[in-house]
Amino acid sequence: xxxxxxxxxxxxxxxxGVEIRxxxxxxxxxxxxxxxAISPLEPGLRQVFSRLAQSxxxxxxxxxxxxxxxxxxxxxYLSSLMRHQMCHISVISESSGEPLATLYxxxxxxxxxxxxxxxxxxxxxxxxxxxxxxxxxxxWLESPLAHAxxxxxxxxxxDLLYQLGTTRTPLELARMHGEGSLDTVADVLTLLLMGNFxxxxxxxxxxxxTQDAALRQWEFHDLLFHSRSRGGRHSNSLGGTYRFLxxxxxxxxxxxxxxxxTVQLPLPDMERVQRTDPTLAQAMEERASIRTYNEEHxxxxxxxxxxxxxxxxxKDIYTYGESGELSRxxxxxxxxxxxLECYLTVDxxxxxxxxxxxxxxxxxxxxxxxxxxxxxxxxxxDAGQSMGEEGPPQVLITLTARFQRVSWKYxxxxxxxxxxxxxxxxxxxxxxxxxxxxxxxxxxxxxxxxFASLIGADxxxxxxxxxxxxxxx
Numbered sequence: 291x292x293x294x295x296x297x298x299x300x301x302x303x304x305x306x307g308v309e310i311r312x313x314x315x316x317x318x319x320x321x322x323x324x325x326x327a328i329s330p331l332e333p334g335l336r337q338v339f340s341r342l343a344q345s346x347x348x349x350x351x352x353x354x355x356x357x358x359x360x361x362x363x364x365x366x367y368l369s370s371l372m373r374h375q376m377c378h379i380s381v382i383s384e385s386s387g388e389p390l391a392t393l394y395x396x397x398x399x400x401x402x403x404x405x406x407x408x409x410x411x412x413x414x415x416x417x418x419x420x421x422x423x424x425x426x427x428x429x430w431l432e433s434p435l436a437h438a439x440x441x442x443x444x445x446x447x448x449d450l451l452y453q454l455g456t457t458r459t460p461l462e463l464a465r466m467h468g469e470g471s472l473d474t475v476a477d478v479l480t481l482l483l484m485g486n487f488x489x490x491x492x493x494x495x496x497x498x499x500t501q502d503a504a505l506r507q508w509e510f511h512d513l514l515f516h517s518r519s520r521g522g523r524h525s526n527s528l529g530g531t532y533r534f535l536x537x538x539x540x541x542x543x544x545x546x547x548x549x550x551x552t553v554q555l556p557l558p559d560m561e562r563v564q565r566t567d568p569t570l571a572q573a574m575e576e577r578a579s580i581r582t583y584n585e586e587h588x589x590x591x592x593x594x595x596x597x598x599x600x601x602x603x604x605k606d607i608y609t610y611g612e613s614g615e616l617s618r619x620x621x622x623x624x625x626x627x628x629x630l631e632c633y634l635t636v637d638x639x640x641x642x643x644x645x646x647x648x649x650x651x652x653x654x655x656x657x658x659x660x661x662x663x664x665x666x667x668x669x670x671x672d673a674g675q676s677m678g679e680e681g682p683p684q685v686l687i688t689l690t691a692r693f694q695r696v697s698w699k700y701x702x703x704x705x706x707x708x709x710x711x712x713x714x715x716x717x718x719x720x721x722x723x724x725x726x727x728x729x730x731x732x733x734x735x736x737x738x739x740x741f742a743s744l745i746g747a748d749x750x751x752x753x754x755x756x757x758x759x760x761x762x763x
Contacts, residue, residue: 303378604619
């Protein structure tokens, strides 16, 4: 038995802001972003779209109104509207007339395909599906596998989602919710299947995604981050939207540090550097991650000074439109936000006392954040162990991000941009270290909570996003 066609509480609805205009022999469906022309229209199709312009159209009513010869054409037009996010589908309660759940397409890749729900087939929720509270106070089901969102509008649907955490048949689910609920269960399940939030399982309860070699190697948080920081699977605003322009002030280009200057670093002789440095090709060919050091001759303060200057010093500060204050530095940064800060945990450096320092890229100075202690020691030892070494690096450079320097302007892609900036700065550090004959090594992980506490920062405002070890060869 096909439960969808046997009984359907599913209805098509126009999305808010969309209208249908009569265009003589056809119609035009218009949204703020698209216009879809449908012409010519036979009488049954015109009746469907005329009603859709005023109120939801149930699937049952559409099937009864359109003759068989034009039914596929009708659903093809509805599919086009859904791909353009002009139309959505709801499961409507027969008793109250209120929606229980609504499926909203979020991309042009949405597949409007009806999947026959079988009463004795096992189904299960995807491990990538998750429920969250939206800014509109509603509850939304999302998944990085989906090209749609499902808004949950009734406790029954919440219960079904919970119960689909394990394999269930529609008959089992209906028994949990009382007589007469099988059609409702089937209709909600239909939306979950169409949205790719759930799927049929094998007899032993396995979803297809558990057999897919590629999906097995994706962790939930990684795939979600990838899908939401790129276009294609969501309809969120993306890019430089300046959403806080009139609500919050932009963060200053230079971190207002609470620590006094401890060390005025000597300026490097850049004419000498340009005259004697190896070529870019040589530096790239010789670039390597080096985890051991010349302990007889540790890295010097002069080398640290030259390295920081060549990598991160501020060349210029300027004002640009709504972005406010921006800067120019040796490495490229997303939107010239330059949210990254450099902190040095010094263990062994000739001319520079051990401790945790902050680098001021405008003044080319170091400020002592804290003297060596068990926490700075732990930070350095963790870095050494991450490199496969027993001891700490001579100098550990921790990159932090002042997140709001980026998220004040950018939406959906803010953290992705920060990580790209970290990668760019890593590459710059490698090339400069190679040119200076130093021992560099980027590190893949670190303790952001520990570092935020070390510098006395709010975890949500500034903390570590990258680590880089440096020493002498």
